[in-house]
Amino acid sequence: MGxxxxxxxxxxHVVRRADGEPDLLYIDLHxxxxxxxxxxxxxxxxxxxxxxxxxxxxxxxDHNVPTVDVDKPIADPVSAAQVEALRLNCAEFGVPIYSLGxxxxxxxxxxxxxxxxxxxxxxxxxxxxxxSTHGAFxxxxxxxxxxEVEHVLATQTLPLKPFKTMxxxxxxxxxxxxxxxxxxxxxxxxxxxxxxxxxxLEYRGEGVRNLSMEGRMTLxxxxxxxxxxxxxxxxxxxxxxxxxxxxxxxxxxxxxxAVAYWRTLRTDDDATFDAEVVxxxxxxxxxxxWGTNPGQGVPLSAVVPSPDDAADEVExxxxxxxxxxxxxxxxxxxxxxxxxxxFLGSCTNGRIEDLRVAxxxxxxxxxxxxxxxxVVPGSARVxxxxxxxxxxxxxxxxxxxxxxxxxxxCLGMNPDKLTPGERSASTSNRNFEGRQGPGGRTHLVxxxxxxxxxxxxxxxxxxxxxxxxx
Amino acid sequence: xxxxxxxxxxxxxxxxxxxxxxxxxxxEYLKRITRHGFEDGLFKAWRxxxxxxxxxxxxxxxxxLVAGPDFGTGSSREHAVWALQDYGFMAVISSxxxxxxRGNSGKAGLLTALVDxxxxxxxWLMIEADPTTLVTxxxxxxxxxxxxxxxxxxxxxxxxxxxxxxLDDIGITLQSxxxxxxxxxxxxxxxxxxLT
Numbered sequence: 001m002g003x004x005x006x007x008x009x010x011x012x013h014v015v016r017r018a019d020g021e022p023d024l025l026y027i028d029l030h031x032x033x034x035x036x037x038x039x040x041x042x043x044x045x046x047x048x049x050x051x052x053x054x055x056x057x058x059x060x061x062d063h064n065v066p067t068v069d070v071d072k073p074i075a076d077p078v079s080a081a082q083v084e085a086l087r088l089n090c091a092e093f094g095v096p097i098y099s100l101g102x103x104x105x106x107x108x109x110x111x112x113x114x115x116x117x118x119x120x121x122x123x124x125x126x127x128x129x130x131x132s133t134h135g136a137f138x139x140x141x142x143x144x145x146x147x148e149v150e151h152v153l154a155t156q157t158l159p160l161k162p163f164k165t166m167x168x169x170x171x172x173x174x175x176x177x178x179x180x181x182x183x184x185x186x187x188x189x190x191x192x193x194x195x196x197x198x199x200x201l202e203y204r205g206e207g208v209r210n211l212s213m214e215g216r217m218t219l220x221x222x223x224x225x226x227x228x229x230x231x232x233x234x235x236x237x238x239x240x241x242x243x244x245x246x247x248x249x250x251x252x253x254x255x256x257x258a259v260a261y262w263r264t265l266r267t268d269d270d271a272t273f274d275a276e277v278v279x280x281x282x283x284x285x286x287x288x289x290w291g292t293n294p295g296q297g298v299p300l301s302a303v304v305p306s307p308d309d310a311a312d313e314v315e316x317x318x319x320x321x322x323x324x325x326x327x328x329x330x331x332x333x334x335x336x337x338x339x340x341x342x343f344l345g346s347c348t349n350g351r352i353e354d355l356r357v358a359x360x361x362x363x364x365x366x367x368x369x370x371x372x373x374x375v376v377p378g379s380a381r382v383x384x385x386x387x388x389x390x391x392x393x394x395x396x397x398x399x400x401x402x403x404x405x406x407x408x409x410c411l412g413m414n415p416d417k418l419t420p421g422e423r424s425a426s427t428s429n430r431n432f433e434g435r436q437g438p439g440g441r442t443h444l445v446x447x448x449x450x451x452x453x454x455x456x457x458x459x460x461x462x463x464x465x466x467x468x469x470x
Numbered sequence: 471x472x473x474x475x476x477x478x479x480x481x482x483x484x485x486x487x488x489x490x491x492x493x494x495x496x497x498e499y500l501k502r503i504t505r506h507g508f509e510d511g512l513f514k515a516w517r518x519x520x521x522x523x524x525x526x527x528x529x530x531x532x533x534x535l536v537a538g539p540d541f542g543t544g545s546s547r548e549h550a551v552w553a554l555q556d557y558g559f560m561a562v563i564s565s566x567x568x569x570x571x572r573g574n575s576g577k578a579g580l581l582t583a584l585v586d587x588x589x590x591x592x593x594w595l596m597i598e599a600d601p602t603t604l605v606t607x608x609x610x611x612x613x614x615x616x617x618x619x620x621x622x623x624x625x626x627x628x629x630x631x632x633x634x635x636x637l638d639d640i641g642i643t644l645q646s647x648x649x650x651x652x653x654x655x656x657x658x659x660x661x662x663x664x665l666t
Contacts, residue, residue, distance in 0.1 A: 015653045016646045024646055026653050028661060042505035047471070049640070058664040078501050085503045096664045117662050147548065147577065147639070155643045157650055250660035258660040 002268025004165045006200040009140040022159040028122040031108045032059040034086040036127030040150035041089035051093040053156045059097040062107045067403035106379020106405040109133040109347035116246025120235035120262040132223040136216035138235035164274035166199040170207030172281040180215035181446035184222040185287040185297045193295040196228030207281040213242040214353035221348045225294040234266040289444040291322035306330030341424040342373040342454040346410040349427035350378030354447040359391040361451035362398040368457030373400035376408040412437045425453040471579045473636030476608040477560045479533035483594040490544030495553040508553035528601035536593045537564040542571025551578045561607040576629035583623035
């Protein structure tokens with residue numbers, strides 16, 4: 001019987017297998033950032049252990065870093081200490097690092113693919129749950145805890161228990177105006193925030209094959225929000241075209257050998273998944289969240305749900321609690337929800353393609369009065385690329401703020417936060433209570449909806465905008 | 471990780487049940503960047519109370535904690551184990567431990583000796599009557615001994631083996647060093663490195 005893509009990548013990395021024990025898996029790429037690594041390095045130092053493969057490890061500063069005044073010392077002492085610790089640890093253990101101010105600094109999940117380090121068939125880990133992003137290349141990529149970070153630093157392996165596989169098949173092409181973000185929000189609303197627990201998801205079908213690499217990364221990025229370990233898309237010519245020519249991509253004869261191998265990385269026709277979900281692309285439309293977890297989403301054209309819609313008591317209480325936190329009334333059209341802040345960025349939607357589509361919508365428009373819009377590129381290179389295309393001038397001209405690269409308001413570990421009660425339309429991945437700042441209210445949206453919302457002052461899509469008057 | 475075969479030291483009686491990991495170390499300490507130095511956060515809320523057992527001179531230097539049932543419930547933070555170790559505890563004796571805490575302890579090398587509640591009560595009386603009482607926790611024979619008392623304790627056989635050998639998770643993986651090296655030699659030439 002055939003095997004799935006995820007199983008193929010797993011099998012290709014088994015270092016040791018013994019009855020009754022977890023498989024010992026080799027890790028091809030270990031990405032490191034300032035928040036989840038300090039204790040891991042400290043413990044290594046304690047035990048007198050080196051980093052086994054600094055050449056398969058890469059650090060970048062992203063979670064804590066400011067997005068303004070990036071040439072000045074970091075004001076927050078906790079953030080400053082974490083960033084400083086990372087720099088010292090990398091210097092001591094010989095780990096390459098892209099620090100604030102480096103052209104290759106940025107969000108770890110934007111930097112890896114951008115450098116060509118993320119390639120099909122690899123195992124990729126990072127002390128960050130959104131490591132699932134790298135699955136867009138047909139890599140097996142997942143987040144780990146600090147003890148596991150230490151384990152990978154010391155051994156370049158991890159003992160892992162097997163996972164189950166789930167196919168998410170998107171039948172037909174995505175309708176015009178529907179993005180990868182809308183698709184993944186619809187998937188999570190369908191299977192729930194725990195629906196993927198214990199599974200590696202493989203996104204398949206026409207609606208996925210037609211997506212760009214940026215779109216596939218958005219899709220895989222939020223697999224964790226469905227509770228999955230990882231998400232994957234089988235590599236194809238779109239993948240190879242994206243990787244080719246990047247700094248760390250193979251070249252010459254090695255490129256040919258790599259592509260020949262990568263073409264074998266697909267689920268066999270006779271393979272079976274442990275679970276399957278089919279999404280009809282034609283039924284999708286722009287999707288937004290109304291509640292306090294990524295599964296609490298509805299089409300933009302829908303209304304705020306009511307606790308009476310709940311299937312059971314647990315869900316009823318959950319809806320009530322979310323509505324109270326979000327300050328929303330059941331039955332309100334989502335398009336009537338007024339927004340204070342728009343955040344465009346994050347490892348979900350902070351890549352160049354995301355900035356381009358948002359700029360296209362904002363060109364000749366103005367951000368509504370009383371709305372602030374933060375545009376935070378996913379990496380320093382994305383920022384430079386955008387500036388070379390004049391996108392910064394579009395954003396600034398529309399009244400948005402143009403910032404430096406980092407995780408920023410996605411999780412509010414740096415000064416970019418919502419104030420209590422402030423409501424955002426955010427292209428990030430989590431609408432948890434207080435995620436973007438204590439008391440902040442988050443609506444997850446696509447870059448298209450974010451840009452249109454900024455102009456309208458309430459949730460909306462580009463089709464709601466009056467024709468450009470420029 | 472240092473091997474744990476047997477340990478003898480004075481003990482502190484913690485006459486409380488359901489001590490959760492937030493009580494062992496509060497969340498504010500989770501922002502730290504070091505793996506050590508968490509002793510000042512141990513039982514933070516109680517450390518201002520002069521009556522609290524660890525604030526009594528009699529129990530200074532105790533290296534065995536004899537705690538009430540359901541020790542270590544709540545949040546999975548590994549810092550709870552680190553704080554106990556940083557303070558100087560080598561072993562915790564209780565009649566019931568929370569699962570995650572017990573797992574974390576085994577990984578970090580803190581012995582959690584599971585005894586019946588009667589043994590805990592006897593130990594408390596002995597230690598309180600004479601704080602210089604030496605308590606021996608012997609992993610080889612799986613017994614707790616103090617004065618005339620000798621009582622068996624329970625420990626997961628796999629954890630026991632690891633502690634006796636002084637092997638942490640990484641130590642165990644490194645026993646497969648030759649497998650790792652063999653695998654590395656077979657990796658394709660096109661696999662990227664992060665060096666430039």
